Amino acid sequence: MSEPETQARQYVYCIISCVEPRRFTTLGIGERGDIVHTEHFVSLAAVVSDSALVEYESSRRNMMAHTRVLEEVMQEFTILPVRFGTVAPSTEAVQRILRLRSLEFRSGLVEMENRVELGLKAFWYENAIFQEIVEGSAPIRHVRDKLIGRSPEETYYERIQLGEMIEEAMWKKREEDSEQILSRLRPLVHKTVANKVITDRMVLNAAFLVEKDRQSEFDEVVRTIDEDMGKRLIFKYVGPVPPYNFVNIVVRWED
Numbered sequence: 001m002s003e004p005e006t007q008a009r010q011y012v013y014c015i016i017s018c019v020e021p022r023r024f025t026t027l028g029i030g031e032r033g034d035i036v037h038t039e040h041f042v043s044l045a046a047v048v049s050d051s052a053l054v055e056y057e058s059s060r061r062n063m064m065a066h067t068r069v070l071e072e073v074m075q076e077f078t079i080l081p082v083r084f085g086t087v088a089p090s091t092e093a094v095q096r097i098l099r100l101r102s103l104e105f106r107s108g109l110v111e112m113e114n115r116v117e118l119g120l121k122a123f124w125y126e127n128a129i130f131q132e133i134v135e136g137s138a139p140i141r142h143v144r145d146k147l148i149g150r151s152p153e154e155t156y157y158e159r160i161q162l163g164e165m166i167e168e169a170m171w172k173k174r175e176e177d178s179e180q181i182l183s184r185l186r187p188l189v190h191k192t193v194a195n196k197v198i199t200d201r202m203v204l205n206a207a208f209l210v211e212k213d214r215q216s217e218f219d220e221v222v223r224t225i226d227e228d229m230g231k232r233l234i235f236k237y238v239g240p241v242p243p244y245n246f247v248n249i250v251v252r253w254e255d
Contacts, residue, residue, distance in 0.1 A: 010039065010088040011051040013069045014242070015080040015098075015105045015249065018045040026072045029056060029065040036069050039091055041098035044105055046082075047073050048094060056085045070242040078113045080105060081242045082249045093253050108247060114212050115190055117246060118239035120222060122181060122204040128232060129201070133169045140165050170200070177233070178204045181225055188218045193245040203233060207245035215240070 011029050013036070021038055028034035028049025038045040047069065056062050066084050073079055088094045098105065134140050152159065174197070181204055186192060191209040198205065210218050226235050 008091060009051040009054065010046075010048040010091055010094050011056075012082045012086045012088055012094060012251065013047045013049075013066060014073060014082055015109070016045050016047060016073065016077040017043055017106075017109050018077065019043050024069065024072050026069045027065075028069065029062055036072075039094045039098070041095050041102065044098045044102055046094045046098060047079075048088070048091075051087050054087055056087070058084065067242065074240070074242060078109050079242060080108045080112065080247045080249055081244055082251065086249075086251050088251070089253055097251055097253075105249075108249075112209075112243055112247065115209050115243075116212055116215060116240035117243040118208045118210055118215070118218060119237070119241060119245075120181070120185075120204060120206050120208070121202065121236040122177070122229075123199070123201045123234045123236075124203060124232060125234065126201060129170065129173065130166065132232075133166060133173065140169065174203050177229070178206075181229070182206065184221055184225060185218065188214055188221060191246060195245070209243065209246050 016038070018038055018040070019042075021040065022045070023038075024036040024047070026036055028036050028051075030049075030052060034049040034051075036047060036049045039048050049069075063084060070079060070081055088097070178194075182192065182194075185208065189208040189210050193207045195205040195207065197203070208218070222235070222237050229235075
């Protein structure tokens with residue numbers, strides 16, 4: 001007869017390769033002071049903490065608590081981040097998932113080993129792109145000039161036309177600028193993820209999986225891109241960060 005499961009919920013942060021039990025100094029999510037530690041199956045381990053809740057709100061506070069744990073663990077280990085808000089019903093459930101998905105997790109750890117995620121976002125300077133587009137397009141200038149001195153009501157459809165022409169020109173310019181950036185970075189990376197741009201001014205929202213021993217080279221290329229394009233673009237460069245863009249572990253616990 002099997003022993004009953006320990007009914008202590010476990011919040012799961014990430015998967016690592018680790019044989020010996022470990023504890024970490026960063027406090028667990030929920031601000032209860034729960035100790036972050038490992039649960040094991042052979043040489044696989046899940047980094048967890050006790051959880052009073054079944055679900056967590058996707059607040060900035062909770063997301064940052066989750067990320068701070070990952071940032072400590074990745075200082076020493078290769079990690080596979082687990083999706084935010086993953087709560088196991090028991091420690092045995094965590095061990096069961098490690099056993100059932102061990103091949104998947106080991107394969108993922110091999111791919112992530114000695115690699116880091118770096119992120120780069122690029123933005124046009126405010127209003128500069130509109131001026132650049134208008135100055136570079138005679139048809140847009142023609143429609144714009146036709147609006148001068150006329151009422152919004154009288155020029156309603158022409159204004160719609162102008163907006164559509166500018167939007168189309170912006171997408172073309174965005175593709176050109178993002179490709180100019182990416183073409184210089186692709187030779188240095190293992191994988192690239194181009195995420196959706198989320199504002200009109202955003203040109204690029206990309207994540208790169210880079211070999212650790214090429215990070216300094218990657219840093220230097222980003223610096224030279226900034227020198228070459230910095231009069232038109234603002235760059236935000238971050239990393240190393242947990243490899244959220246290259247690992248997506250979703251767990252559905254058995255009843």
